[in-house]
Amino acid sequence: MAPILEIRSVVKRFGGVAAVNGVSLALEPGRIYGLIGPNGSGKTTLFNCITGVDQADEGEILFKGWRIDGLRPHQIFHLGMGRTFQVIRVFPELTALENLLVVTTAGYAAAERRARELLALVKLERLAGEFAGNLSYGQQKLVEFIRVLMTDPEMILLDEPAAGVNRTLLNELLDAVRRLRDQGKTVLLVEHDMKVVMGLCETVFVLDHGEKLAEGAPGVIQADERVIEAYFGR
Amino acid sequence: MKRWFPVGLVVLAVGLALYPLQATGYGVRVMLQLFMWIALAQSWNLISGLTGYVSFGHVVFFGTGAYAASILIVTLGWAWPLACLGGGVVAAALAFLIGWPCLRLKGPYFAIATLGLNEVMRVVVSYYEGLTGGGNGLSLPTLHASVEIYYAMGLVAAVVTAVTYVIVTSRFGLRLMTIREDEVAAEAMGIDTLRYKLYAFLLSAAAPGIVGGLSARDQGYIEPLSVFPLIMTITMIVMALFGGKGTIWGPVLGAAVLFAFQEVVWARFIYLHQLLFGAIIVGVVLLMPRGILGVLQQKYNLPRTI
Amino acid sequence: MGVLITPSMIGQVVISGLLAGSLYAMVALGLGLIFGVMRVLNVAHGPLLMMGAYTTFWLFHWIGLNPYLSLLVSMPLLFLVGVALQRFLVRRVVDAPELSSLLLTFGVSIALVNLAQLAFTSDLRSVEYLTGSFVVAPFALSKPRLATCGFAIAITLGAFVFLRSTRLGKAIRAVSQSREVAQVCGIDVQRIHLITFGLGSALAAAGGSLVAVMVAIQPEMGQVYTFKSFLVIVLGGAGNYPGALLGGLLLGLVEQLASLFLTSQVNEAVAYVLLVIVLLIRPTGLLKGRV
Numbered sequence: 001m002a003p004i005l006e007i008r009s010v011v012k013r014f015g016g017v018a019a020v021n022g023v024s025l026a027l028e029p030g031r032i033y034g035l036i037g038p039n040g041s042g043k044t045t046l047f048n049c050i051t052g053v054d055q056a057d058e059g060e061i062l063f064k065g066w067r068i069d070g071l072r073p074h075q076i077f078h079l080g081m082g083r084t085f086q087v088i089r090v091f092p093e094l095t096a097l098e099n100l101l102v103v104t105t106a107g108y109a110a111a112e113r114r115a116r117e118l119l120a121l122v123k124l125e126r127l128a129g130e131f132a133g134n135l136s137y138g139q140q141k142l143v144e145f146i147r148v149l150m151t152d153p154e155m156i157l158l159d160e161p162a163a164g165v166n167r168t169l170l171n172e173l174l175d176a177v178r179r180l181r182d183q184g185k186t187v188l189l190v191e192h193d194m195k196v197v198m199g200l201c202e203t204v205f206v207l208d209h210g211e212k213l214a215e216g217a218p219g220v221i222q223a224d225e226r227v228i229e230a231y232f233g234r
Numbered sequence: 235m236k237r238w239f240p241v242g243l244v245v246l247a248v249g250l251a252l253y254p255l256q257a258t259g260y261g262v263r264v265m266l267q268l269f270m271w272i273a274l275a276q277s278w279n280l281i282s283g284l285t286g287y288v289s290f291g292h293v294v295f296f297g298t299g300a301y302a303a304s305i306l307i308v309t310l311g312w313a314w315p316l317a318c319l320g321g322g323v324v325a326a327a328l329a330f331l332i333g334w335p336c337l338r339l340k341g342p343y344f345a346i347a348t349l350g351l352n353e354v355m356r357v358v359v360s361y362y363e364g365l366t367g368g369g370n371g372l373s374l375p376t377l378h379a380s381v382e383i384y385y386a387m388g389l390v391a392a393v394v395t396a397v398t399y400v401i402v403t404s405r406f407g408l409r410l411m412t413i414r415e416d417e418v419a420a421e422a423m424g425i426d427t428l429r430y431k432l433y434a435f436l437l438s439a440a441a442p443g444i445v446g447g448l449s450a451r452d453q454g455y456i457e458p459l460s461v462f463p464l465i466m467t468i469t470m471i472v473m474a475l476f477g478g479k480g481t482i483w484g485p486v487l488g489a490a491v492l493f494a495f496q497e498v499v500w501a502r503f504i505y506l507h508q509l510l511f512g513a514i515i516v517g518v519v520l521l522m523p524r525g526i527l528g529v530l531q532q533k534y535n536l537p538r539t540i
Numbered sequence: 541m542g543v544l545i546t547p548s549m550i551g552q553v554v555i556s557g558l559l560a561g562s563l564y565a566m567v568a569l570g571l572g573l574i575f576g577v578m579r580v581l582n583v584a585h586g587p588l589l590m591m592g593a594y595t596t597f598w599l600f601h602w603i604g605l606n607p608y609l610s611l612l613v614s615m616p617l618l619f620l621v622g623v624a625l626q627r628f629l630v631r632r633v634v635d636a637p638e639l640s641s642l643l644l645t646f647g648v649s650i651a652l653v654n655l656a657q658l659a660f661t662s663d664l665r666s667v668e669y670l671t672g673s674f675v676v677a678p679f680a681l682s683k684p685r686l687a688t689c690g691f692a693i694a695i696t697l698g699a700f701v702f703l704r705s706t707r708l709g710k711a712i713r714a715v716s717q718s719r720e721v722a723q724v725c726g727i728d729v730q731r732i733h734l735i736t737f738g739l740g741s742a743l744a745a746a747g748g749s750l751v752a753v754m755v756a757i758q759p760e761m762g763q764v765y766t767f768k769s770f771l772v773i774v775l776g777g778a779g780n781y782p783g784a785l786l787g788g789l790l791l792g793l794v795e796q797l798a799s800l801f802l803t804s805q806v807n808e809a810v811a812y813v814l815l816v817i818v819l820l821i822r823p824t825g826l827l828k829g830r831v
Contacts, residue, residue, distance in 0.1 A: 051422060077424035089419035091412045102408045103423045147423065288639045335820045342581055342638040346770050347819055350812040353767065357809040468646055471639070508654045515647035519640050520632050 002065065004029040004155055004186050005050070010059035010069070012045050019045040021210035022059070029154070032181050033188045034201035034218075038231050041207040043190045044086065047159055051083050052076045063155070082148035083157035086190075088140045092133025096124060096143050099132050103150040111150075118146040122172070138169045145173065149180075156180065158189040162196045174200055198222065206230070250388060254381045262384050263452070268493050269387035270449055273441045274466075275473035275485035276394045281438035282471070283479035284407065285431055286414030287337065290345040290467060291352030295325040295442035296449075297461035301359055303447025304372050304456055309365070314379070315386065318447030325443025326436045328355075333435040337428060349464075356462040371457030374450065383452045387445060391486075394441045398482050401437075402538055410434050411480075468515065476518050478525030481540050487526060545800060548678040553796040559685045561792020562692040563747055565785045567765055568772035569699060570743030576716040576779035577736040578634045583645040584625070585769055586762025587652035588741045592618055592748025593757045594660060600667050600752075607669050607753050608691060614749045615742040622741025623734050630737060631730075635719075649766075656759035665757040688750040695746050696785060699739075703781060712736055716779050771815045 003026040012020040020042040027033055035043050048054040050061055052073040061069040068076050091099050100115035101108075119125045122142045127135060132143060141161075148156055158177070162170055177187055177200060191197050197204060198218040206214040206221060208230040214221055221227055254262050274296065282288050299321030306317035336347045359366050366372055401407040412420040413427050421427050450456045469492070477488025492514070500507045522529060527540050567589060574582045595614040599605040605613075625648060633640040670687060673680040703709035714722040715732045723729050747765065755761065772791055776783025791811060798810040 053418065053422070072426075073418075073421040074424045074426045077422060083422055085419065085422075089416050089422075091415040091419065093415055094408060094411065098408050101405060102412050102420075102425065108405065151424065282639070286637070288637075288642065290642060336816070339819055342575075342579070343774065343819055345581070345638050345642060346774060347816055349767070349770070350815050354809045354812045357806060357812075361806055361809075468643070471643065475639075475643075505654070505658060509651055512647045512650035512654065515643055515650070516629065519644045519647070520629075523640060 001028055003027055003062075004064055005188070006060075006062040007046070007050070008060045008062070010046070010049055010056045010061060012042075012049055012054060012056050014045075018210050020049065020056070023207065023210070023212050024059075025205055025212065025215075027155075027186060027188060029186050030181060030184050031186060031202045032177065032200055033186070034197040034204040035188060035190045035207065036192070036194075036197055036204060036221075037207035037213070040209075041230075042210040043207055044159065045210075046207070047083070047157060047190055051081065051157060077151075077153075080154040081157065082151070082153040082155075084144050084148055084159055084161065086159040086163065088137070088144055090132040090135075090140050090143050090147070092131065094132055095129050096132050096135065096139075097128040099143055100147055100150050103147060114150060118149055122146055122176075137164055138166065141165060141169070141173075145176070153185070155186040155188070158187065158191075160190055160192065162191055162193040170196070194222075247392075251385075254384055259380060262380050264497065266380065266384040266387050266452065268490065269384070269391040270445045271470065271473060271489040271493050272391040272486050273387070273394050273445045274470040275477070275489045276391070276398055277438045277441040278467075278470045279474045279479055279481075279485045280394075280398060280401070281431075281434045283474060283481075283485075284401070284410040284414060285434050286341075287431060287435075288341065288345045289348045289435075289438070290471075291348035291350070291464075292438070292442065292470060293462055293464070293466040294348070294352040294355050295329065295439040296446040296466065297352075297359070297458075298328050298355060299325040299443030299446030300450040300456050300461045301366055301372070301446075302443070304374055304450045305365060307374055307451070308372065314377070314447070314451045318386070318444050318451065321447030322440045322444035325439045325446070329435045329439035330432065333432050337431040337435060352462055352464070352467070356458045359462070360458045367457075369458065371455055371460075373455050376454065377451070380452060383448050386448055390441055390444050390448070395482065395486060397437065399539065402482055406430070406433075414480075472515050472518055475523065475525050476514075478527030478529075478531070478540075481525070481527040481531065481538075483540055484525050484527040549800065552679050553800055554793065555679055555681065556685070557793035557796035558789055559682075559689040559792070560796065561789035562689045562696070563750060563788075564765075564768055564772055564791050565788025566692040566696045566699075567744055567747035568769040568776070568788050569696060569781060569784045570740035570747075571766075571769040572773045572776070572779070572781060572784040573712070573716075573736050573743075574740040575773055576781070577712060578630070578733055579638075580630060580634060580641040581638055581645065581770070582630075582737075582740065583642060583766055584649035584652060585645075585740070585744050586764070586766035587649045587656070588618055588622065588744040588762070589748035589751075589765050590656060590757075590759060590762035591621070591652065592745030593752040593761065594656065594665075594748075595745070596749040596752040597665050597667055597757050600669070607667050607749060608687065611691065611695075611746055611749050614745040618745030619738040619742040622738040625741070626734050626737035631733065634733060649762075653759045653762075660759065662758055662760075666755075667752045667757070669753050684754045688754065691746070691750055695743070699743065700781070700785075708735065712739075713781075768811065771811055774815055775818055 005027040007023060007025040009022050009024050010020055011018060011022055023046060037043050045054060049056045052068065052071050056069050060067055063079055063081060068079065096119065097115055100118060101111050104111045116125060116128065119128055124139060124142060127139065132140060135143065161173055165173065174196065181187060201218060204216065204218050204221045205212060206227050213230055214224050214227050253265060278289060278292050302324035303317040303321035306312040306320050307314055312320065332351055336344055339347055360368050409425050409430055412425060413431060417427055446461065473488035473492050474485040475488065476492060477486065478484025499510060524532065530536060531540055571582055571585045574580055592614040595617060596607050596610040599610045599613060600607055629644060629648060633644050670684045673682045703713055711727045711732055714725065714727060715729055719729055768791060772784055772787035775790055776787030794814055795807050795811060798807050802810065
């Protein structure tokens, strides 16, 4: 099967430092992938290059066979790739419902229906009219999560979905992610919480100092000496 | 509450429509200026209140409209209503030309760029003396049309307010606000922020262009210094801020209050006026940056249609 | 135009440009420090320059003080004024969205200009001190411009030495790069803000004292310098202090070159067009600045 996302020798420099230094990855559709690595390994930069927030200096990124490096984020979104952010980025002065409505260009009635559906999915229907800025951290996280789903993207990038989230909510999120995978969507997540990664992801990529260190099933990665070294030092 | 507001509006509209029948010439010209400031503050609100991109040279659209309309009247003999609409079109075209590159800039840089644009236009207008009369200004053929212009200004002010209402209650307006809230997230959610900013900028330039033409027609004479002054940009900004930027009626409220203040103080304490105005600017920025309606909205959880 | 442009004309223009540019660089450095450290766009920069000019004028008028010596008065005086402005007003809009600092400093600038109008009237004043030129064939070097340039360079260099070598200077640069990290390193950021605004004001005042000898002094004289300082910051890159130097010289050069081909009125427009072009190609400035 053709990979849904291909990253070919991507390099991204900031000043003199290469945050991402020749990384190549290939993701098959319908699976859950994890991207891990110690702090400063380039995970978020790579994420940003994929989603168009940053421009890669070298290399190519292909989504469904089309080159997306150089496209603007909103164009990549409309090709079928959505993302969430490490620091929650809901629109605080818009209501939860409005946060969802702004995303689609579908007719208002259809959009509202879908928005309310998604809100019901995460049991937030009664907060539809509440300003997103007034919601609790966990509620905002959920709104950001379902916001990505408004246009039914084929691929979803989650930037540290477990950050600051309590156990119950986390399990709900993880279940939701598995359901998305069952629907045929591809998920790539950046995460620090090893339990989450090992329990959820089918394949894990490990970055260190901007380069791909290892790739494989969670169990294999956990036992890989190089990975252990990267995290805990020599 | 909800019911008598539209009724009150209609009453007000009728009252304003009948006003010229019994007001003095001076009274008509004063109200005409009030309508002009409402249109200006409301227009600035469209770009800067909604998207958060601070247009610090917004008066450039007023001045450009003034000159475009005047040139159409003087050189091509157009009737003033059409010429003023022409002024609005030219202003919008300028907004497109400048917005296309400059709306990609981040906050402070966009503000500086628009300020620069205002200065450039002022100089350009002074330079093409043949067309614009340069530093000596441009005189329009004599015409006593204050009452007609009163209605025209009032119409523009009403239309801009109505357009603001339509935008704020639509998804287009919501998307503009997402640009203000978090532009990165907006882009990531599929919103072509450059296109939306451009639309807002165009819309925000049209009305100043038209009222610039109307003002020029009313005064009968314009010169670069009188139609491109920074103080006019500041005034429309402070009016919008005072009433509440990002709201629908805020700029109207701010324009009304500050215009009344200006009329009263300027007439009597001309030197004190400037200092007081400076103090008001500082006061608004420090004490009530959300403006009257903004504060009320937050405190009493009022709907966005305020 | 049909005027033959000779190499010596170009040379003259380059020299004039560098002379003027050194002043722009010094004044813009003041604005750049304020913007770099506090992200405040100081529209009142011009009026501060104006106050420096008036200080020099009145000292010259009352006690015949050498205008260049009056730098020793105007700079510390305006330093204190700057500190006061920061302490009571500007402090509230540090790090705020640009609209707040633009409006606040504009309000301050109106107040300063009007106070000057009330106190000194709008009559044009001048300081007749140095006139004439040195002729080093084929170039004419205006004496006041030379002196201005000399002092501007000296003060600017002094500022750079201060920023590079002294603890306080390094602290300022640290805050300008990252406030959080500076705080964690024990730097009293509030104090740095006070000092920076004072320094910026002092540099503006120095500019005023130096131009007092060359131009007509009146309350609104500062406005054009505010605009030009903004330009220089953009040209050189925000927070990039050597960039301000380069930007100032560049602006001076471009202005003088433009005057060869265009009327003096349009010079201003040329500078702004340059600004917009630079902003579009390199939003971070010609050298590496921080956006």
